[in-house]
Each structure stands twice: as structure tokens, then as C-alpha cells.
Amino acid sequence: MADDNKTFELSIITPDRTFYEGEASMVEFNTTEGQIGVYKNHIPMTVIVKPGVLTITGDEVLKAALHSGFVQILQDKVTILAEIIEWPNEIDKARAEAAKDRAEKLIAEHASTTDIVRAETALQRAVARISVLK
Amino acid sequence: MASMRDIKRRKGSIQSTQQITKAMKLVSTVKLQRSKQHALNSKAYFSYMYNTVHEMLAKAGTINHPYVTGNDSAKKAVIVISGNRGLAGGYNSNVVKLITRGELKKEELVMYTVGKKGREAFNRYGYELAEDYSEMIEAPDYVDAMRLCATILNRYRAGEIGEIYLAYTAFKNTVSHVPTLMKLLPVDHDSEAVVDAEDKVPMNFEPAEEEALELIIPKYVASIIYGAMIESVASENGARMQAMDSATSNAEEMIDKLTLQYNRARQGSITQELTEIIAGAQAIS
Numbered sequence: 112m113a114d115d116n117k118t119f120e121l122s123i124i125t126p127d128r129t130f131y132e133g134e135a136s137m138v139e140f141n142t143t144e145g146q147i148g149v150y151k152n153h154i155p156m157t158v159i160v161k162p163g164v165l166t167i168t169g170d171e172v173l174k175a176a177l178h179s180g181f182v183q184i185l186q187d188k189v190t191i192l193a194e195i196i197e198w199p200n201e202i203d204k205a206r207a208e209a210a211k212d213r214a215e216k217l218i219a220e221h222a223s224t225t226d227i228v229r230a231e232t233a234l235q236r237a238v239a240r241i242s243v244l245k
Numbered sequence: 246m247a248s249m250r251d252i253k254r255r256k257g258s259i260q261s262t263q264q265i266t267k268a269m270k271l272v273s274t275v276k277l278q279r280s281k282q283h284a285l286n287s288k289a290y291f292s293y294m295y296n297t298v299h300e301m302l303a304k305a306g307t308i309n310h311p312y313v314t315g316n317d318s319a320k321k322a323v324i325v326i327s328g329n330r331g332l333a334g335g336y337n338s339n340v341v342k343l344i345t346r347g348e349l350k351k352e353e354l355v356m357y358t359v360g361k362k363g364r365e366a367f368n369r370y371g372y373e374l375a376e377d378y379s380e381m382i383e384a385p386d387y388v389d390a391m392r393l394c395a396t397i398l399n400r401y402r403a404g405e406i407g408e409i410y411l412a413y414t415a416f417k418n419t420v421s422h423v424p425t426l427m428k429l430l431p432v433d434h435d436s437e438a439v440v441d442a443e444d445k446v447p448m449n450f451e452p453a454e455e456e457a458l459e460l461i462i463p464k465y466v467a468s469i470i471y472g473a474m475i476e477s478v479a480s481e482n483g484a485r486m487q488a489m490d491s492a493t494s495n496a497e498e499m500i501d502k503l504t505l506q507y508n509r510a511r512q513g514s515i516t517q518e519l520t521e522i523i524a525g526a527q528a529i530s
Binding site for chain 2: 144183192
């Protein structure tokens with residue numbers, strides 16, 4: 112069967128709204144196991160999101176900062192349950208830069224009182240925000 | 246028969262009460278519209294989350310993880326979502342009744358309250374209270390739910406709490422709100438989901454199931470708590486709207502009755518005056 116139709120259904124839902132719904136030919140994001148890109152007919156899989164850039168390739172290429180959640184991949188449908196996700200126009204660049212500096216400082220100092228995992232997540236989040244804006 | 250002046254005063258006071266209930270009804274109607282929309286927007290996320298987790302557990306079969314197997318602690322945490330304000334019919338007391346009717350033993354419970362009214366009630370009945378999160382219900386925020394969830398899960402992992410329950414008011418539609426008690430952890434996987442799951446394609450997990458569960462369950466719990474908060478807010482406004490609507494129509498009824506009484510009294514006093522005048526005139530002639 113020649114399958115010209117290379118798009119799959121993509122829906123991104125957050126606790127407060129449906130963030131995105133539509134057809135896409137590829138979606139890329141960062142997971143606990145590394146960056147992945149998903150095309151149509153991917154094997155069914157559930158993955159956990161790590162802060163990073165989400166790229167949706169459909170009629171046009173959309174970018175968003177995806178911070179936490181998980182993704183359920185089926186052959187013809189991908190559902191992203193995002194706890195925190197932002198479009199570029201929702202990001203405050205100055206705040207992200209400040210958060211990045213703060214997190215970097217915390218990690219560099221490596222004081223025993225700092226929660227390193229938390230600081231690292233904060234850093235990843237800030238980096239994701241900044242790279243979406245670029 | 247009460248004097249005209251008394252009736253008039255009474256009528257006036259009822260009228261001003263009616264104005265208040267009418268205004269409250271209007272306010273809660275507007276709030277209901279907003280919170281209902283909010284609840285609808287969020288529903289997709291929660292039902293998806295709920296289904297995914299239950300499907301996952303059903304497929305995974307026996308996962309040996311504290312979130313599924315539980316721990317030895319006899320303590321049970323109950324998150325109770327009620328309102329901060331009264332005048333909402335049975336809204337607050339119905340949620341409280343879920344707990345006090347006694348399916349769960351009072352001595353084993355520790356209450357995490359969201360909403361002042363619930364907290365006051367449990368304090369009165371002598372339940373053990375944990376932190377108060379009443380300010381959350383004013384404007385539910387996902388970050389708040391995550392915070393509450395983190396606190397409770399920490400205690401669960403530390404073995405201080407054996408089970409986690411959630412009591413809230415589910416919002417079915419504008420007129421029907423159902424007080425609901427649900428068990429959050431350890432997660433029960435029902436046999437129904439297992440049957441469903443067998444029909445579906447096998448799911449892979451990355452990272453492996455147990456690790457994935459470790460990461461997904463906190464999200465699951467937080468989202469259920471958040472969903473419950475939003476639905477409770479919608480239910481509260483709905484309940485208040487109904488209560489205020491019936492208060493307004495009751496006031497209307499009382500006013501009608503008093504108006505009738507007042508008119509009778511007025512008529513009576515006119516008749517009496519007339520008889521007196523006629524009697525006086527006859528006496529003179």
C-alpha cells in the first residue's frame with residue numbers, strides 16, 4: 112500500500128487548555144533517554160519528557176518550550192501530556208536569562224545545601240526557553 | 246392580627262435580604278460560567294492521564310513499586326476539597342459527610358484540607374489535621390497542586406502514610422454535583438482496564454516501566470488533585486447559585502404573603518375607621 116500521507120495526528124494537552132491539535136509530519140523533543148524525533152508509524156511507546164525544545168513540523172515549523180510531562184506515541188497518533196509548555200511569545204527572555212545565571216551559579220558553587228537535581232532542572236528549563244527564542 | 250407597621254417592617258427586611266441573595270446568585274452565575282469553562286478545558290487532560298496510568302498498570306501486570314503495592318503504615322491521608330465560604334446549600338457538608346459517615350476509621354486518618362469550611366468541620370469533629378491549603382481554592386493553579394502533591398508523596402515514600410484518598414465534589418453538570426471519595430494511592434488497577442488493554446497494541450516504555458511509573462505517578466496524582474480542585478470550584482459556584490436561587494424565590498413567596506396580610510390589615514383599619522365615623526355621626530344626629 113503506497114502511503115502518500117505521511118502525517119499523523121498530534122495533540123498537546125495541558126491541565127488548562129488544549130495547547131495544539133493538528134496534523135504533523137514530524138515532532139521532536141527531549142526525553143529522559145535523549146533527544147528523539149517521531150515520524151508516522153513509530154512503534155507504540157510512552158516516554159517521559161525532559162526540559163527542551165519541542166519542534167512540530169507540519170505545514171510550517173512550530174517551536175515551543177516543553178518542560179515537563181510525558182508523551183504517548185501510537186502509530187498514527189501522538190499525544191503529549193504537558194504539565195508546562197510555552198509558545199515563544201509567552202516566554203519572558205530576561206527572566207529566563209536571569210534563571211539561567213542563577214542556576215549556573217548554584218551548580219558552580221556546589222554548596223552542600225543546594226539541591227543539585229533541582230538546580231539542574233532549572234538550568235535545563237532556562238536553556239530550553241532561551242533556545243526556543245533564538 | 247399584627248399591626249400594619251410591624252408587617253411593613255418585616256416585609257422591608259425580607260426585601261433587603263432578597264436583594265442580597267439575588268446579587269449573590271448573579272455573582273455565582275457568572276463565576277459558574279467561568280469555572281465551568283475551565284473545568285471543560287481541563288477535562289481532556291485528566292481523563293487522558295487517568296486512562297494512560299490505568300492502562301499502563303493493567304498492561305504492566307505486577308509491578309513491584311511502592312506506588313502500586315503500598316506500604317505498611319496504617320495512616321491514611323485524605324485530601325478534602327471544600328469551599329472557603331458558606332451559603333452554598335449542602336456543598337460543604339456533603340463533602341464532609343463522605344468522611345464522617347464512617348467507612349474510614351477516624352483514628353487512622355490525617356486530613357489535608359483545601360477549603361476553610363471543611364477544615365472547621367473536621368476540627369469540630371476532632372479529626373487529626375495536617376497542613377491547610379485553603380488559599381489554593383480561591384484560584385486553583387497547577388503549581389499549587391504540584392506542591393500539595395509533593396508534600397504528600399514525600400510522606401508516602403517515607404512510610405508515614407499508607408494510603409491517600411481524595412474527597413471532592415465532581416461536577417456533572419450545572420445542577421448535578423456529586424460528592425466523591427476516591428483512592429489515589431496505592432493505585433488500584435481494576436480488572437475492567439485489563440480486559441480493555443488486551444485489545445490494544447503492546448506499549449513500550451522508555452525508560453523501563455518501573456522507572457517510568459516512578460516519574461508518571463507524581464504527575465498523575467498532581468493532575469487528579471488539580472482536576473478535583475477545578476471541578477470542586479465549579480460545583481461550589483453551581484451549588485451556591487442554586488441555593489441563592491431558591492432563597493430568592495422563598496423570599497418572593499414570603500413577600501407576597503406579607504403583602505396580602507398588609508393589605509388586609511390596611512383594609513381592616515379603614516373599615517374600622519369608617520364604622521367609628523358613622524357611629525359618631527349617628528350619635529350626634
